[in-house]
Amino acid sequence: MSALTSRSAGRIRGRNGTKATKPDPVVAGVRWLDERLGVAKGGRTLLDKIFPDHWSFLLGEIALYSFVVLIATGIFVSLYFIPSAKELIYHGPYVPLRGSRVSAAFESTVNLSFGVRSGLVIRQMHHWAADVFVGSIAVHMCRIFFTGAFRKPRELNWMIGITLLILALTNGFIGYSLPDDLVSGTGLRIMFSIVLSIPVVGSYLATFLFGGNFPGDGSIIPRLFILHVLVVPLIIFGLLGAHLGLLVRQKHTQFPGHGRTEKNVVGSPMYPTFIAKTTGFLFVTTGVLWALGGLAQINPIWQFGQYEPYKISYAVQPDWYMGWLDGALRIMPPISWTLWGHTIPFVILFPAVLFPGICFNLFYVWPMVEAKVTGDRAEHNLLDRPRDKPRRTAIGVASLTFFFVLFAASSTDVLANYFKVSLNEVLWFFRFAVFVIPSAAGIFAYYLCREMSGVPGIGRRKRAVVITRTAQGEYESVSTAPRPGDEADHEELLPTPVPARIELNGELESVEAAGSGVRRIPRP
Amino acid sequence: MSDGTDVTSGNGAPAGVPITKFDDPHLQPYAKNPRRAEMLIGAILLIGLAGFCAYGGLYWVGGQTQWEAVFGGIGFFAFGFGLSAWGKYLLPQGPFVEDRHDLKSTEPEIEAMAAAIEDRGKMVFRRRGFLGTILGAGAGVMGVVITFPLIRSLGPQPKKTFDTTNWRSGSHVVDLDGRRIHRADLEVGGSLTVFPEGHQGSGVDQTMLIRADTKDITTLPGRDTWGPKGYLAYSKMCTHAGCPVGLYQQVAQQLLCPCHQSLFDVLTGGNPVFGPAPRPLPQLPLEIDSQGFLLAQAGYDQPVGPGFWERS
Numbered sequence: 001m002s003a004l005t006s007r008s009a010g011r012i013r014g015r016n017g018t019k020a021t022k023p024d025p026v027v028a029g030v031r032w033l034d035e036r037l038g039v040a041k042g043g044r045t046l047l048d049k050i051f052p053d054h055w056s057f058l059l060g061e062i063a064l065y066s067f068v069v070l071i072a073t074g075i076f077v078s079l080y081f082i083p084s085a086k087e088l089i090y091h092g093p094y095v096p097l098r099g100s101r102v103s104a105a106f107e108s109t110v111n112l113s114f115g116v117r118s119g120l121v122i123r124q125m126h127h128w129a130a131d132v133f134v135g136s137i138a139v140h141m142c143r144i145f146f147t148g149a150f151r152k153p154r155e156l157n158w159m160i161g162i163t164l165l166i167l168a169l170t171n172g173f174i175g176y177s178l179p180d181d182l183v184s185g186t187g188l189r190i191m192f193s194i195v196l197s198i199p200v201v202g203s204y205l206a207t208f209l210f211g212g213n214f215p216g217d218g219s220i221i222p223r224l225f226i227l228h229v230l231v232v233p234l235i236i237f238g239l240l241g242a243h244l245g246l247l248v249r250q251k252h253t254q255f256p257g258h259g260r261t262e263k264n265v266v267g268s269p270m271y272p273t274f275i276a277k278t279t280g281f282l283f284v285t286t287g288v289l290w291a292l293g294g295l296a297q298i299n300p301i302w303q304f305g306q307y308e309p310y311k312i313s314y315a316v317q318p319d320w321y322m323g324w325l326d327g328a329l330r331i332m333p334p335i336s337w338t339l340w341g342h343t344i345p346f347v348i349l350f351p352a353v354l355f356p357g358i359c360f361n362l363f364y365v366w367p368m369v370e371a372k373v374t375g376d377r378a379e380h381n382l383l384d385r386p387r388d389k390p391r392r393t394a395i396g397v398a399s400l401t402f403f404f405v406l407f408a409a410s411s412t413d414v415l416a417n418y419f420k421v422s423l424n425e426v427l428w429f430f431r432f433a434v435f436v437i438p439s440a441a442g443i444f445a446y447y448l449c450r451e452m453s454g455v456p457g458i459g460r461r462k463r464a465v466v467i468t469r470t471a472q473g474e475y476e477s478v479s480t481a482p483r484p485g486d487e488a489d490h491e492e493l494l495p496t497p498v499p500a501r502i503e504l505n506g507e508l509e510s511v512e513a514a515g516s517g518v519r520r521i522p523r524p
Numbered sequence: 525m526s527d528g529t530d531v532t533s534g535n536g537a538p539a540g541v542p543i544t545k546f547d548d549p550h551l552q553p554y555a556k557n558p559r560r561a562e563m564l565i566g567a568i569l570l571i572g573l574a575g576f577c578a579y580g581g582l583y584w585v586g587g588q589t590q591w592e593a594v595f596g597g598i599g600f601f602a603f604g605f606g607l608s609a610w611g612k613y614l615l616p617q618g619p620f621v622e623d624r625h626d627l628k629s630t631e632p633e634i635e636a637m638a639a640a641i642e643d644r645g646k647m648v649f650r651r652r653g654f655l656g657t658i659l660g661a662g663a664g665v666m667g668v669v670i671t672f673p674l675i676r677s678l679g680p681q682p683k684k685t686f687d688t689t690n691w692r693s694g695s696h697v698v699d700l701d702g703r704r705i706h707r708a709d710l711e712v713g714g715s716l717t718v719f720p721e722g723h724q725g726s727g728v729d730q731t732m733l734i735r736a737d738t739k740d741i742t743t744l745p746g747r748d749t750w751g752p753k754g755y756l757a758y759s760k761m762c763t764h765a766g767c768p769v770g771l772y773q774q775v776a777q778q779l780l781c782p783c784h785q786s787l788f789d790v791l792t793g794g795n796p797v798f799g800p801a802p803r804p805l806p807q808l809p810l811e812i813d814s815q816g817f818l819l820a821q822a823g824y825d826q827p828v829g830p831g832f833w834e835r836s
Contacts, residue, residue, distance in 0.1 A: 050622040117587045121596070153627065186767060190783060193765040193830040196686075203682040203832045211679040213686060214727055214766065219679070251624055265622045268615075276611030283572075283604025287597045294593020309727030310700075310717055310760060312770035316782050329765065329800065330784045336802035336831050345831030347802050348765060381624060413785055423785055424798055 051274045052254040052267035056143045061278060062136035065285040066129045067240065073126040074229065080116055082108040083225030085180065085218030094302050102306040105221050109179040110302050125293030130172045132289065134321040137165050145366075145396050147383040149253045151376070155367040157246045160239050162363045167239070169321055171232040174224045176299075176319055183299075185307025186316055189214060190329075197348035215309055256382045263381075315414055320407070327409030328355055331430045390449035398442030405434045561613045569606035575599030686834070687827045689759075690729045691808060695720035697733065697757070697818040707753055707816045710735040715772040717760060720820065728828060730760040730768060731808055732779060733818075734790055740777070744793040750809040755818060757808035758794045761829035762786055764801040779805070802831065 034040040051057070084104040090097045092107065093114045102110075113120045141161060144150050150158035177184045177191075192214040195206040209223070210216030251265050260266045268274050292298075304313065318326050328351035335346040370392065371377050386393040408415070409430040416423040464480045575598035582591055629637075649656040697705045698721045705718060715734045723729045738754045750756075758779065760768050767783035772790075778797065779788040786801030788794045794805030806828050809821035827835050 048622065050620055053617070053619070117583060118592055120589050121592050186783065189767055190765045196766075196830055196832045199833050201833075203686055203834055205675075207680055207682045207685065208675055208678040213682075216679070223678075250627065251622070259619070259621065263624050265624060266619045268617055269620055273611050273615040273617065276615055277608045278611075280604040280606070280608030280611060283600045283607065285604075287599065287601025287604055290600055291593050291597025294589045294591075294597070308725060310725065310730040310768055312768040312782050314771065314782050316767075326784075332800050334764075334796060334800050334802040338836070341836040342833050343831045343835040344833070345802065347800050348830060413782070423787075427785065427799065 046248075047269065047271040049248065049270040049274075050252070050265040050267045051270065052252050052265060054255060056147075057252070058281065059136055059140040059143050061281055062285055063133060063140055064240070064244075065282045066133040066136060066289065067236070068282065069129040069286055069289050070126065070133060071233070073122050073129060074233075076122050077112065077126050078229055080108060080112040080119065081105070081178070081225075083178065083222045085221045097302060097305075100306065103180045103218075103221075105178060105180040106301065106306050109181075113302070121290065121294040123293075124296075124298050125289050126175075127298045128292040128296070129289050130168075130175060131298075131320060132285075134165075134168045134172055137161075137168055138321075141165060142396070142400065146386040146393060147253070147255075148380060148389060148392065149383055150367045151380040152367075152371065153250055153379055154246075154253070157243060157250070158367055159364055160243050160246070162360060164236060164239050164243065165363075166360055167232055167236050171228055171236070172319060173322060174228045174232065177224055178221065178228060179299075179301050180221060180307050181299075181301035182304040182307050182311055182313055183301075183316060185215070185309070186312065187318055187322075188220065188307075189309070194348055194352040197345040198353060199342075199344055199349070215307075251381070253381055253383050255385075260382065262379070265381075315411075317410060317414070323407040323410040324403045325352055325356060325406075327406035327430070328352070330412055331406075331409050331427060331434060333431070385453075387449045387452040390446045390453070393449050394442040394446035397445035398438040401441040402434065402438040405430065405437050409434065558614060561609075565606050565609050565614070568602050568609065572599050572601070572603030572606055575602055682834070686829070686832055689720075689824055689828055690723040690726060691720045691731075691820050691823040693820065693822045695820040695823075697721075697731075697810070697820065698724060700724050705733065705818045707755070707812050707818060710755070712737050712754060713774045715774075717768075717770075718757070728761065732758045732760045732769060732772065732805075734758070734772060734779075736777060736791060740791050742792045747793065747807065747809070749811070749821070750807060752810055752812045755810050755812075756790060757810050757820075758788070758790070758805040759808070759824060759828040762801060763796070763803040763805060764799070764830060766830045769805065 030040060030043075082104045086104045087101055088104060088107060090100050090102045090107055090110070092098070092111050094110055097110065109123070112123055144158065144161065173187070173191075177188050192206055192210060195209065196202045198205065207213060207216075209220065211219040252267070254260050254265055254267070257266075268277075305311070317323065329348070332347050332351045335350075337344045337346060384392075386396075412423060412426045412430065415421075416426045419426075465477050466480060467475055467477045469475055575595050579592060579595035579599055582588065582595055697718045699705060699716060699718055702721070702724050704721070705716070710716060710733070712735050715732060718731050718733045719726055719729050734756050736751075736754045736756055738751075741751060741754065741756070743751070758769070760770070762769050762781040762783065764781065764784055764786050767781050769779045769781045769786070769788060771780040771782055772778075773780060777790045779790060779794070780786070781788075781799070781801070784800050786799035787797050788801065788805050789797045794807055796802070796804060806824045806826050808824055810818055811821045813819055
């Protein structure tokens with residue numbers, strides 16, 4: 001204790017300018033690394049990296065941190081899960097299943113839930129984290145789309161992001177299929193039919209993957225397992241690195257505003273402000289997922305039971321992010337062609353293979369399409385307000401509504417049951433709604449944007465107007481003074497340099513010596 | 525450099541801007557009254573600490589799912605919330621400015637790189653075209669053959685696996701437990717999942733056996749003898765995506781697939797009346813032997829389940 005106090009006291013003395021008895025250990029550490037790796041210059045720039053303060057920039061962080069939680073809980077879960085279709089008789093702690101024939105995968109998942117301390121919390125946390133992961137990617141993608149953050153020079157990062165979305169969906173579905181319960185087996189059955197529907201190669205691919213006609217020889221579970229825990233996460237990890245790497249290289253976008261230009265970034269520095277906030281946010285995300293893991297039941301496979309190919313249950317819905325594809329499968333009219341002795345099951349092929357393929361390809365090429373249509377090939381570091389780009393916003397709103405209607409269509413049976421209407425009517429409603437509602441929403445969004453961008457003072461805080469009555473009975477209105485922080489109150493102030501180092505009492509280092517690019521805009 | 529009005533240079537920064545200390549109080553939202561923020565953040569962090577301790581204690585005494593979630597959740601949430609609040613209220617917020625530097629290279633640099641690729645590429649491919657051709661052909665063949673072990677080794681070829689089932693002429697109709705079905709087993713309006721004897725639980729062979737009133741049945745041409753005593757047998761694999769067509773609606777005499785809501789009419793040969801299923805459910809021709817047990821006259825006359833390329 002006393003040794004620690006004296007050492008830290010010595011360091012403060014050194015910083016105060018008195019002769020240091022020992023070299024500062026931080027300086028020594030940085031020097032050691034720098035002499036080997038040359039970290040000081042770049043490292044300093046990294047510490048000074050500016051993160052714009054806007055709540056919507058949090059959405060990508062939710063995705064990142066749910067991925068961290070996925071990895072951590074996934075490692076835990078994989079210690080207990082047995083990826084095998086081997087049949088055995090259940091003798092575990094869950095009484096209603098005792099004596100029934102289950103697969104090793106199913107048994108180990110139930111045992112993990114009931115026989116391992118904290119196992120159920122962490123398993124359900126893993127599932128929740130997967131749902132939140134895909135969800136936050138989708139919402140993050142909306143932010144990028146509606147604010148035009150995908151424009152030059154960030155097209156590549158947009159494409160990496162789309163790939164991450166596809167991989168997240170894929171791995172979510174694969175993980176969902178692993179426990180070999182009734183619901184996941186039904187999902188695999190449909191996936192088998194989807195692969196089977198591909199012309200020419202479908203039946204080959206399907207039997208190769210599953211080791212025969214469905215359900216195959218049991219090899220699908222270990223195969224999906226290795227995809228789920230190694231192959232796909234590894235690709236996600238690599239692409240995530242590239243995603244963040246490009247973000248650092250190209251720097252953040254920012255909303256236009258006081259002192260913000262195409263040529264700068266305004267916000268808080270990486271160290272210590274942003275690090276504190278974002279590390280805190282990692283824990284907040286973990287906390288929410290942890291609470292969900294124990295309080296909100298998800299995927300109770302012991303209630304569904306072991307998958308058997310002849311068993312089925314009512315109200316079979318996939319995880320939410322597969323809902324749009326399931327909805328598309330449901331509302332597709334029964335079209336199947338037979339030509340020259342060959343069948344093309346268009347009723348499956350279109351909604352489950354071609355349609356998602358078209359969607360993701362449209363996502364990929366969107367930045368180029370928009371640049372081509374608008375002729376805008378300039379670099380953009382300032383974000384758009386969605387209302388200022390009515391056409392893009394309308395397309396985005398229409399697409400989102402489209403996917404949402406498809407998602408809703410994946411519960412035709414539940415809706416029919418709940419509202420006590422015929423399933424027939426619900427289905428026909430969705431067959432039309434899937435085109436009508438998105439078009440209406442898009443047109444509405446377009447005119448709403450046009451209206452909003454024409455309103456003077458939009459986006460600014462309203463000012464109170466005080467109406468007074470004079471003694472003669474006349475009324476007069478006076479606007480109150482703008483509140484601090486309001487746009488009208490701002491004047492363009494020059495950016496100012498920030499000190500080179502965080503020091504409590506020390507002298508300021510010269511900006512030239514530190515070579516810092518970080519400066520500060522004074523508050524009004 | 526510390527009098528607050530120094531001129532900076534070398535960073536493209538405008539001249540005459542003031543320099544402030546990084547820990548300048550007015551950069552911190554709560555710096556005027558830091559005690560209050562400190563106390564509050566301290567309290568939140570303490571709640572987090574207490575949550576972790578409670579979780580640890582609970583774990584050691586045996587654990588309980590919901591309380592584990594509450595304690596662990598509170599621990600992480602409060603800990604994270606406190607840390608974020610520390611960052612937001614007690615650390616300098618700026619706003620700070622960082623310049624963007626052009627990522628673009630100059631035009632000559634771009635041209636130089638393109639020229640290097642092109643010129644040196646010419647030395648490889650144009651001048652020695654035949655070598656390039658062999659190299660390209662080799663790479664192409666390599667690309668194809670390495671997919672053999674990756675894909676082809678995985679499983680057997682489909683051959684006729686999708687065209688046939690284990691139902692044969694004379695296959696006895698049995699239930700999941702292997703018990704032969706007698707003609708007296710089902711009442712009118714009853715249904716049962718059945719299999720060919722020896723293949724109980726098989727996915728492709730699963731068949732829905734329904735007993736309907738003979739006078740309600742509309743027999744399709746060529747199927748006059750297929751439903752003795754009102755026993756109708758349809759493949760239980762949906763012709764849409766292969767899910768078991770498991771929900772038998774007795775009143776409407778319809779079979780519903782719970783996956784995508786395809787509806788098949790039992791009395792008119794398994795015809796799809798609603799939903800995405802493109803084909804009728806294949807019907808299994810039944811007969812009743814001298815002891816009254818049900819058996820198949822023949823196998824299915826067409827592939828069961830979802831469509832595929834080789835299906836004619």
